[in-house]
Amino acid sequence: MPTKLTIAIPTHNRAATVRETLASIDALALPAEIDADCLVIDNASIDATAAAVDNFARDARLPVRRVFEPRLGSSFARNRAVDETQSELIFFIDDDAIAERDWAAKLFAAMRSRNLDAACGMVLPRWTSEPPPWLGPSLWVKLAVHDRQAIASAPVSSAETLDNYFSANVGFKRSAFERFGKFREDLGVVGGNPISGEDTELFARIIARGGAMGFAPDAIVHHMIPRERMTRAYLRRKSFAYGVGSAFAGGRNHNRLDKLVKNSIRMLAAMSRGDSERAIYHELECANFFGYWRGRLMKS
Incomplete structure (x- = not known):
């Protein structure tokens, strides 16, 4: 019997970029043992997000569903995704990231082979313009993207660290939320609210309570880095x-x-x-x- 997977995309006022993310999800090459759908959490958007998602869903290969979450904040959106599906696996990708064609298959394979409760994949930068000379690889962690070359040249075990776990590319077993809880809603980005780190707190909680968490370097997404972040x-x-x-x-x-x-x-x-x-x-x-x-x- 196929494993049920929901790919969740929390989004807020990014109608243009979420179309690209959806297109990459719809183009995924999925193994026969995965039965996948896509869930977009429209987190209080006031732009054309609803129309963009609903129009895309009409012709999509994968089932695409949109739900509206009125409480603005990344934790509210992620937890709504968990509540909206009963799938055995929930994979999250950001609304300005592009998944490689084998992303979900590679993340699924890593979780299954290592019996992981949660796994984060590789997040590579997708620069919208040439980064300034000072923005070298040692600073990329501050943008929540990986230095692929550094990871590839280091011992495999060195990648298994909280510093490498980013929620732009993460998969969970549903049972992980039942065992360890969901994202803390007193944390998470809300407009100009300076309280972030809800994803790192959850990853640390899973590890501290005996859960199995790992890094899946072959499961790759490309995260957009606009000029204003540089x-x-x-x-x-x-x-x-x-x-x-x-x-x-x-x-x-x-x-x-x-x-x-x-x-x-x-x-x-x-x-x-x-x-x-x-x-x-x-x-x-x-x-x-x-x-x-x-x-x-x-x-x-």
Whole structure:
């Protein structure tokens, strides 16, 4: 009997890019043992998202369904997807990402062969314009995309880390949500709300409670990086927001005073030798530190 899979796309006001994502999902090469459908969570969109999805669904090869989630926020949208389907597997992809043709098959194979509760695949950058010279591979993690070359050249086990787990490309067994819970709704991006990291918190929770989570490097999506994300100001905001989110998430944290001191020194050293990429990296680590302590104050 085929395994039932739902591919979920949470989206907010991205009518243009979600069409591309849907087209890549509809073009997937799926093995016979997978019975797949596609679920779009329209997260309080006020643009042409509804029409774009409904028009695409009429001629799609895979069944495509749209549901409207009025509570704005990434966690609300993801949890609505879990509630809307009874499929054995739920794969999430972002509304500005393009799946390679064998993405779902590779993610499915990795989860089955390793008996994983959840698995994250490779997220490669899809630059909309030439990135600035300082935006080198060591900073890509701040954009939630992978450096494929670095991962390929390192020991396989080194990829099995929270730093490599991104929700733009993730698959779950339904039983994982039943065992470990869903995305925390007090975390997650909501407009300008600086509390992010709901995905990392869930991944860490699965691991901490004895779940099996892994990295599937052959399951690849290409994530759009627009020009406005290729700025130091954007990266500072994201790093600060992730710090705030980590404070709200609780648990062990490395944001002690020595982190600020070390990264400040390393930032100055990198600046002195003209290494702007590393200088900005350590600047962002400092922003994360300040975000964390801002979050602690917000909680108190």
